[in-house]
Amino acid sequence: MSQLIFERSVTGRRGIRLPDYDCPAVNLDDTQLRSTTPRLASVSEVDVTRHYMALSRQAFGVDNGFYPLGSCTMKHNPKINDHMASLAGFTGIHPTQNLETVEGALELMDGLQRDLCEVTGMDAFTLQPSAGAHGEFTGLLLIRAYHQSRNDTKRTKVIVPDSAHGTNPASANMAGYSVVSIPSNPQGGVDVEALKAVLSDEIAALMLTNPNTLGLFDPNIAQIADLVHQVGGLLYYDGANLNAIMGQVRPGDMGFDVVHLNLHKTFSTPHGGGGPGSGPVGVKGLLMPFLPEGTLIDKTYPKLPKSIGRMRSYFGNFLVNVRAYTYIQSLGGEGLAEASFMAVLNANYLMERLKAHYPVAYPGTCMHEFVLSLQDLKDSTGVRAMDLCKAMLDNGIHPPTMYFPLIVHEALMIEPTETESKETLDDFADMMIGFKEKAISDPDFFKNAPYTTPVKRVDDVLAARKPILKASL
Ligand SMILES: *Cc1c(COP(=O)(O)O)cnc(C)c1O
Numbered sequence: 365m366s367q368l369i370f371e372r373s374v375t376g377r378r379g380i381r382l383p384d385y386d387c388p389a390v391n392l393d394d395t396q397l398r399s400t401t402p403r404l405a406s407v408s409e410v411d412v413t414r415h416y417m418a419l420s421r422q423a424f425g426v427d428n429g430f431y432p433l434g435s436c437t438m439k440h441n442p443k444i445n446d447h448m449a450s451l452a453g454f455t456g457i458h459p460t461q462n463l464e465t466v467e468g469a470l471e472l473m474d475g476l477q478r479d480l481c482e483v484t485g486m487d488a489f490t491l492q493p494s495a496g497a498h499g500e501f502t503g504l505l506l507i508r509a510y511h512q513s514r515n516d517t518k519r520t521k522v523i524v525p526d527s528a529h530g531t532n533p534a535s536a537n538m539a540g541y542s543v544v545s546i547p548s549n550p551q552g553g554v555d556v557e558a559l560k561a562v563l564s565d566e567i568a569a570l571m572l573t574n575p576n577t578l579g580l581f582d583p584n585i586a587q588i589a590d591l592v593h594q595v596g597g598l599l600y601y602d603g604a605n606l607n608a609i610m611g612q613v614r615p616g617d618m619g620f621d622v623v624h625l626n627l628h629k630t631f632s633t634p635h636g637g638g639g640p641g642s643g644p645v646g647v648k649g650l651l652m653p654f655l656p657e658g659t660l661i662d663k664t665y666p667k668l669p670k671s672i673g674r675m676r677s678y679f680g681n682f683l684v685n686v687r688a689y690t691y692i693q694s695l696g697g698e699g700l701a702e703a704s705f706m707a708v709l710n711a712n713y714l715m716e717r718l719k720a721h722y723p724v725a726y727p728g729t730c731m732h733e734f735v736l737s738l739q740d741l742k743d744s745t746g747v748r749a750m751d752l753c754k755a756m757l758d759n760g761i762h763p764p765t766m767y768f769p770l771i772v773h774e775a776l777m778i779e780p781t782e783t784e785s786k787e788t789l790d791d792f793a794d795m796m797i798g799f800k801e802k803a804i805s806d807p808d809f810f811k812n813a814p815y816t817t818p819v820k821r822v823d824d825v826l827a828a829r830k831p832i833l834k835a836s837l
Contacts, residue, residue, distance in 0.1 A: 366418035366818075368835055373405035379412060422818045424762055425636065430788050434733045434765035434777025435529065435577055437607050437629035438636070439784075444694060445632055445687035454686055459678035463664070469682065470663045476689045477644075477660065483692075483700065484603065484623050485616020486646030490659040491680035496604050498675065499624025499643030500535035500571070502656060505672040506622055506647060507569045507598050508539060509654040513670065516596065519568035523597075525554055527578055527769045532571045532602060541568060548771060552726035553582040556591070563595045573602040574618065575609070577769045577777070578726050579711060579733035589619025598622065598651075606630040607782065608708060608732035611701025621648045631688035642684035706782035707732040710789060714780050717793035721800050725772040733779035735772050742774050747803040749774040751810035754821060758814045759795055 407415070425431070431438035448454070457466050477489040493499040504522070511519045522536035523544045533543040544562050549555040554572070570592045575581045582588065589599055601620035607630045615623045627642040628635035635641055647655065657674040658665060695703060708731050715724060715734040725735040738749040753763030753776075765777040780789055802809060812821060 366415070366422065368837070369405045369407060369412070369415050370835075370837055372407050372411045372415060375406055377406045377408055377411075379407060379409040424757075426634070429760040429762065430780075430784060430792060431762040432764045432778045432780050432792070433762060434579075434735070434768075434779040435604065436636070436765065437604075437626070437732075437779060437781060438762070439607070439632070439781035441632045441634050441687070442691065442694065445690045446634075448690040449683045449686040454683065467663075469679075470660065472689055473660050473679065473682075473685060474663050476685055476692070479689070479692045480625060480644060480646055482697075483606075483610050483614070484601075484625070484646050485614030486623060487616075487649045488652050488655065488659075488661070489644050489646045490655050490675075491642065491644045491685055492656045492658055492675040493624065493643040493645055494676055494681050495641040496602070496624055496626040496629075496643045497531040497535055499626075499645045500531055500600070500602065501538055502643075502645045502672070502675050503600050503622040503624055503647075504535055504539035504541065504569070506645070506651045506654045507600065508541075509670065509672050510598065510651055511568055513654070518566050519597070521562075521566050522568055522600075523559070523562060523570040523592075525572065525576070526771055527552065527576050528571065528573065529577055529602060529604065532573075536571065548578075551728070552576070552578040552580045553584060554588055556584055556587065559588065559591060563591060563597070565595060567592070567595055567597040569598045569600050571600040571602060572620075573605055574615075575605050575731035575733075577605075577733075578735050578772075579608075579730040579777075579779075580726060580728075581608075581731050585618045593619070604629055605732060606704075608704055610704045611697060612704055616646075616648065622646065622651055627684055627688040632691040633684045633687045640681045640684055642681045642688065644680070703782045704732075707780075710780040710782060710784055711778070713786070714778060714789050714793060717789070718796055721797050722776075725775065732781075733777060735769065736776045736778065737772050738774035738776060741800065741803055745803045745807045747807050747810045749776050750824075751813065752776075752799055752803070755799060755810050755813035756795070758816045761792065761795070 426438050426440060453468060457469060463470065473491055477491065480489045481487065493502045520542055521544050522541040523546055524532045524536060525548060526545050527548050536543050546558045546562060547555050574585055592599055598621040599619055601615040601623035603615065603623045603625040606625055610630065623646045624643050627633060627644065653668065653670040654672050655668055657668060657671050658679060692700065711730050711732050711734055715730055718736065722736040722738060723740060725737045738752065742748050749766050753766055756763050767775055768777055769775060814820060
């Protein structure tokens with residue numbers, strides 16, 4: 365581990381030297397003066413530079429190496445997006461400025477909303493929500509407002525398949541609904557008979573990801589949509605996996621009434637570590653009257669009498685929207701379609717290379733990701749998915765998503781993304797195949813991995829239950 369900045373501190377050392385005052389001194393009274401000096405490190409500029417460089421080397425991001433974290437779409441984010449988002453005309457404006465003085469920003473947000481409508485087949489978008497989960501919550505409030513506006517108050521339940529991302533049931537719960545879980549069929553899609561069995565006039569909505577977190581496109585989607593609509597329910601589309609289908613098929617055409625997108629995944633803003641995101645929500649016409657306050661409509665922010673209210677301050681995470689718009693404009697419609705094509709091609713290539721060595725949970729053509737089960741490996745060698753993942757860190761690779769979806773034992777969910785080369789995919793496949801041989805010949809090797817990272821094997825339970833988030837000085 366590198367030193368703390370305080371451990372580098374030497375009394376009196378400075379990074380900058382200010383010129384002598386050349387203006388009259390002002391006497392501040394005691395109420396304006398602090399009673400103790402702030403505890404700051406006394407360090408030189410080179411100390412600070414090396415400190416932050418050392419910290420950055422202890423972290424791992426997409427710019428460091430392959431990051432196949434299933435569902436999270438950790439793809440390369442073209443640097444032009446950041447360049448555009450750092451233009452002074454965008455960074456220098458203030459959210460309380462008069463709208464006439466920020467027409468460029470309004471133009472950009474309007475253009476982005478139109479593009480997102482085009483990509484998803486929706487009628488209107490709001491850029492208010494700040495993340496995928498925030499979009500889910502917003503979408504469910506829209507659904508609730510719709511049913512309430514029709515005095516249809518019996519609808520207290522939301523259906524969520526057992527392969528869903530954990531945020532889906534959590535959002536439904538937060539929006540005041542009880543969650544009805546339905547099982548997946550043997551092919552990994554929605555079990556249509558199980559769906560029929562829970563459909564009634566108490567159902568507010570079905571939440572679905574298509575392709576789902578198993579990386580599978582549900583071919584029964586048209587029938588599923590009809591069934592839900594027939595009982596008066598609405599369809600919510602979790603669009604976090606849109607990089608599998610953008611430019612190919614549209615949720616709006618599949619029968620969905622409301623969608624959220626993860627601009628920080630599909631539309632290319634660096635994410636992870638909880639950094640700024642954007643989870644815009646798109647709706648069909650029937651939900652438009654309920655859109656949040658602060659939704660741009662025809663380049664103004666009209667009062668919306670039936671609105672669900674404001675979902676956040678001001679206009680959403682504007683600079684994430686600048687990145688997304690840059691990404692869409694620089695790729696164009698054909699470029700977006702090519703990106704999703706590559707995402708699916710890469711995932712299938714990697715799955716084909718690995719399937720003889722590790723069982724694929726749901727064999728067949730996948731979309732942008734696939735799930736392996738390491739249960740056999742664990743049974744025969746004692747090496748768990750977790751152990752294998754720790755060893756990847758020594759190879760400069762971020763592990764795939766582990767132990768998710770919950771319906772697959774010892775799951776590894778692998779999303780190579782569209783931006784990786786064949787060489788990178790081959791290196792990963794070779795590593796995984798080598799790992800299997802090593803797990804058989806030397807299982808203990810994996811129990812103690814990683815060996816070369818700044819922090820070695822941690823006690824995961826202790827780290828989660830009693831995290832030490834602050835140095836004791
Ligand atoms: C990432 C993700 C979410 C949640 O998005 P956040 O921006 O992290 O809140 C929801 N559903 C799926 C399928 C996801 O991959």
